[in-house]
Amino acid sequence: MAGTLPHAVFVETDADGEGGCAAYAAELPGCSSFAPTDEEAARAISTRVVEFMRWLREKGEAAPALLGDNWYEVERAPAREGGRVRAAFSLDELAPSGEEWATWLRWMELAREELADAIDATNGGGEPALERIATQDDALADDLGAAPAAHPDNLVDRLYAARDRLTAALVTAGRDGELVRRAIRLAIADDLHAAEQLRGADR
Numbered sequence: 001m002a003g004t005l006p007h008a009v010f011v012e013t014d015a016d017g018e019g020g021c022a023a024y025a026a027e028l029p030g031c032s033s034f035a036p037t038d039e040e041a042a043r044a045i046s047t048r049v050v051e052f053m054r055w056l057r058e059k060g061e062a063a064p065a066l067l068g069d070n071w072y073e074v075e076r077a078p079a080r081e082g083g084r085v086r087a088a089f090s091l092d093e094l095a096p097s098g099e100e101w102a103t104w105l106r107w108m109e110l111a112r113e114e115l116a117d118a119i120d121a122t123n124g125g126g127e128p129a130l131e132r133i134a135t136q137d138d139a140l141a142d143d144l145g146a147a148p149a150a151h152p153d154n155l156v157d158r159l160y161a162a163r164d165r166l167t168a169a170l171v172t173a174g175r176d177g178e179l180v181r182r183a184i185r186l187a188i189a190d191d192l193h194a195a196e197q198l199r200g201a202d203r
Helices: 038-058 098-121 127-143 155-173 180-198
Strands: 006-013 021-025 032-035 070-078
Touching: 006 038, 021 038, 021 180, 032 038, 032 180, 038 070, 098 155, 098 180, 127 155, 127 180, 155 180
Parallel strands: 006 070
Antiparallel strands: 006 021, 021 032
């Protein structure tokens, strides 16, 4: 019966460095809602799940079968803790299965394509958001032990270079690498969020 099967939500406080919060659907890496408060972010996640599943289907991906719509918070963490700039949750420590790994890497590529389309549609606007994502991709790649790399001067070029570096770091780390699930979750979530911001539909 709809609404009875529980699904876990993780809440990240101060996700944007300005007091805003994010909520993440544990079963769908990258499915997230961003809002000024933790309550708003958590409350919006059930709607975001429906939209995320629709997005996957539109991109030719098989949307996972999730029964019920009872999403509830099971864990929260501040974005900035112990030198880390974005939150990690207990689930992030679990290695994905081989099938999940391949699927989530595809989702990450699709999310970057979504952001690229938004950049094209807005003639390269949204520089602060793009700068944050490029910086974060490099930080995630650093966390995974990637070698240092030069930064292109052009922001859009830097955005793609940082993502290439992160993707290479994920492939090198493999699905058993430490916190690879966290890196994929954040890469997808922030790309989709930035795409919506650029299109004027901030969530």
